[in-house]
Amino acid sequence: MDYENIAADVSQKILSYSQDTTGWKSAKSTENIIVSWKPSNEYSGNIYRGEGIIEETPEKIIPFMYLPEYRSKWDKALQYYTILEHINKDTVICQSISHSYGMGLISSREFVDLIHIKRYDGGIITTNSVSVDYAGCPVSSKHVRGFNNPCGYVCSPLPENPAHSKLVVFIQPELGGLLPRSVVESALPNNVLNLIANSKAGLKKLLP
Numbered sequence: 001m002d003y004e005n006i007a008a009d010v011s012q013k014i015l016s017y018s019q020d021t022t023g024w025k026s027a028k029s030t031e032n033i034i035v036s037w038k039p040s041n042e043y044s045g046n047i048y049r050g051e052g053i054i055e056e057t058p059e060k061i062i063p064f065m066y067l068p069e070y071r072s073k074w075d076k077a078l079q080y081y082t083i084l085e086h087i088n089k090d091t092v093i094c095q096s097i098s099h100s101y102g103m104g105l106i107s108s109r110e111f112v113d114l115i116h117i118k119r120y121d122g123g124i125i126t127t128n129s130v131s132v133d134y135a136g137c138p139v140s141s142k143h144v145r146g147f148n149n150p151c152g153y154v155c156s157p158l159p160e161n162p163a164h165s166k167l168v169v170f171i172q173p174e175l176g177g178l179l180p181r182s183v184v185e186s187a188l189p190n191n192v193l194n195l196i197a198n199s200k201a202g203l204k205k206l207l208p
Contacts (some may be wrong), residue, residue: 003093006132007128010150010152013150014126014151018170023038024037035049045181047172051169053165053166057162075195076198080095091117097109106187107144112134114130122157126153153167156168
């Protein structure tokens, strides 16, 4: 599988999502986090966008978001997370297994994703992810295998305070199994909101 071409393609898509300012509808918000959505161009469901301010620089935030030594400690949605293979210094294959959620209505899901880190001018750093077939981690009867359409994080230093960053999260998962669309669409905005809130709390607790 040509992982480098896949990485380049998903990186371009995440960049285009971050530049797309039209058609987003509010889904959920707190005082510090906003979650919105619009129909996805990748599958029949929606793409969700979460935005929040984090009191740290992109260079510290992005490794914290995807390296197992951090992610497995702060992400309360995951019961297991590991890197299966390093493709190159900026590209890895990861396996993640979620807890069940929606008060047990949605059972745990397993995802195998390519994650590519890309840097842009102005100190912007992105993670760019998509599910891939990976021989080293075949589908197991122990978990429902989900599929992540292009997703990722866009982390930008705030112009007025470069020590702080704006984190924008994009997700558009296909969870697999026989789940009613209404259950999925009601759960995902909460997942995005909790992801940003938990990452902010984890950064304060785990980083010096």
